[in-house]
Amino acid sequence: MGQKFAAYDAQGAVTGFYDSVDSPVPDAVTAVEITAELWQELINGQGQGKRIALDANGMPALFDPLPPTRAQQADMMRARRDGALAATDWLVSRHQDEKLIGDGTTLTADEFTALLRYRQALRDLADATGWPNLELPDAPDFVT
Structure with a gap:
């Protein structure tokens, strides 16, 4: 050496x-x-x-590492948001399938509406004041 x-x-x-x-x-x-x-x-x-x-x-x-740039922060927040949306895709799919089958649904109409509002709130984050330094909205209680 x-x-x-x-x-x-x-x-x-x-x-x-x-x-x-x-x-x-x-x-x-x-x-x-x-x-x-x-x-x-x-x-x-x-x-x-x-x-x-x-x-x-x-x-x-x-x-120490440099702090993330605004673009990197936005990328990280988009990834978190996209993960939260993906985590609830199955609930939307199941509810729609159950409605088509006609044997009743696991989610009530109010729960499904709350789920859709939550998902829309996630999508609206990128246009919110303070983006990307925001917290994700809270998921409805029945989303686990």
Whole structure:
């Protein structure tokens, strides 16, 4: 094992590690020489959710993750909303099937209406003030 190097991009984010013996730094890559101990510390920290970037002295260091961007927050909220809708799809389907069969329904008419209103409230979230920093509406009590 040879000398360790940390490659970084124009923003100072560490993009990879190199070893002078096993994987020399390519000519087009900007890298800084680091100790084997620092390399191990950085690898361990990244495994615990930290990000690696250059510090004020130009050396790789561990930092807390950056907060999600607004677009990432919106993506996460859409995924939560879509999951809540998918979790109730079967109730809508069952109710409609039971109505078509004509043997009665598991949900009452009021429960089905509450379910539909809940699902519409989920769909309306993206247009609500404060999107994506909102909470999902509460599901009706009978939705488990």
